[in-house]
Amino acid sequence: MAGRPQSLDENVFCIADLIEHSQRRLSKTAFEYIGGGAMDMITTQDNCNSFNRYRLLPRVMKDVRHVDPSSKCWGKKTAFPLGFSPTGLHGVAHKDRELGVSRAASKANTPMCLSSWANSSIEHVVAQDTQHTGVYAMQLSVVEDPEANLYTIRKAEAAGCKALWVTCDLPILGRRLNEFKNKFSIPQGLTVPNLPPDVDFRDTGKSSRMGYDRGMTWDRVRWFKQHTKMEVWLKGIMDPEDARLAVEAGADGIIVSNHGGRQLDGISSTLSALPGVVEAVNKRVPIHFDGGIRRGTDIFKALALGADFCFVGRIALWGLGYNGEAGVALALKLLYDEFYATMTMVGVNKVKDIGPQHLAWVAADGSLVRLADKKGHHGQRDGQLSRALAKL
Ligand SMILES: Cc1cc2nc3c(=O)[nH]c(=O)nc-3n(C[C@H](O)[C@H](O)[C@H](O)COP(=O)(O)O)c2cc1C
Structure with a gap:
């Protein structure tokens, strides 16, 4: 039939398939480490379900011959508004680990933020950037010893990272029940090379210098700004007041994130938190978003609610688990194709034109509540509507 899209793989036609087929190839412990969240996983599930509470509002006859899904991240042009959030221990999923993810990301012109608990060194990860995209960032799980934090920062800077993502929602580790039940630990043979070499990473619980820093306050942002030339982004912002304080503290950008529901x-959900943060920041710094994205339409909906760029965490690991680097490349291609199809069928030619006028909320009685007028004025972006909706 005319225009029927080609299948990219014999098993996997969307991210839900990728999850199912990665499960067949991963151990139970590895699969649950990736998919798991804290406690009853209410937040993990809500991250995904929140997208289903909105409906797209397509327009027809819009001349969509020249749809351009490209976007910008840390000043660089990217294929579309999606990148990889930091996820620790890729070696659990596949021997290609972070190096395979980096190769797939580079070939697809997709940004990647490396976890400080990665199994590959940041310089080796950036060296896989065969296409010279230059869109790499380093995440920092802040620990008590400033020298240990500086070790990771210096490595990232030397490797050419554009941004440092300071994780703010990690004063202690969330209670991930699967990890207790499966007695999860870092498998033998894997190392954590972005932490100082004298750290016993299998036993950081016993070393006070490597304990997560519970003493962090907003003035620490200035310390990071003083100690690195990279942009300093704060990851894990959910509250509008925290977003305001983050901007005042000098953050170069904010990542609306609840750690994929793995902390509290x-x-x-992050999608529910997004409009309030967008209103509080009021375009002073860019807002990036992660949590629950599994489809191209999800990316579109987050942008329509005010995110400037989206990230996915678990999808890199499910891609690795299914088929190493090729599985990650497949995931990116699927999400790109889905996002392109969404823009085309909603009737938008440029990413910057995606807005609240393209979205409606499904009210309790099944009726649609538009988020904005046809030009995108008012609505969800200023948070008033989200408060009104909350009362429905
Ligand atoms: C297995 C796993 C490991 C993670 N490791 C880190 C980490 O080291 N640092 C961090 O800031 N966030 C970490 N995250 C959270 C992700 O950066 C991201 O916020 C989350 O996965 C987004 O949700 P999604 O998986 O639904 O896309 C991790 C998430 C997962 C699933």
Whole structure:
């Protein structure tokens, strides 16, 4: 039939398939480490389900011969508004680990933020950037010893990272029940080379210098700004007041994130938190977003609610688990194709034109509540509507 898209793989036609087929190839412990969240996983699930509470509002007859899904991240042009959030221990999923993810990301012109708990060194990860995209960042799980933090920062800077993502929602590790039940630990043979070499990473719990820093306050942002030339982004912002304080503290950008529901269970989805943060920041710094994205339409919906760029965490690991680097490349291609199809069928030619006028909320009685007028004025972006909706 005319225009029927080619299948990219014999098993996997969307991310839900990728999850199912990666499960067949991963051990139970590895699969649950990746997919798991804290406690009852209310927040992990809500991250995904929140996207289903909105409906797209397509327009027809819009001349969509020249749809351009390209976007910008840390000043560089990217294929589309999607990148990889930091996820620790890729070696659990596949021997290609972070190096395979980096190769797939580079070939697809997709940004990648490396976890400080990665199994590959940041310089080796950036060296896989065969296409010279230059869109790499380093995440920092802040620990008590400033020298240990500086070790990771210096390595990232030397490797050419554009941004440092300071994770703010990690004063202690969330209670991930699967990890207790499966007695999860870092498999033998894997190392964590972005932490100082004298650290016993299998036993950081016993070393006070490597304990997560519970003493962090907003003035620490200035310390990071003083100690690196990279942009300093704060990851894990959910509250509008925290977003305002982050901007005042000098953050170059914010990542709306709840750690994929792996920290405190029972908090809101990131999609529900997004409009409030967008209103508080009021375009002073860019807002990036992660949590629950599994489809191209999800990316579109997050942008329509005010995110400037989206990231996915678990999808890199499910891609690795299914088929190493090729599995990650497949995931990116699927999401790109889905996002392109969404733009085309909603009737938008440029990413910057995606807005609240393209979205409606499904009310309790099944009727649609538009988020904005046809030009995108008012609505969800200023948060008033989200408060009104919350009362429905
Ligand atoms: C297995 C796994 C490991 C993670 N490791 C880190 C980490 O080291 N640092 C961090 O800031 N976030 C970490 N995250 C959270 C992700 O960066 C991201 O916020 C989350 O996965 C987004 O949700 P999604 O998986 O639904 O896309 C991890 C998430 C997963 C699933």
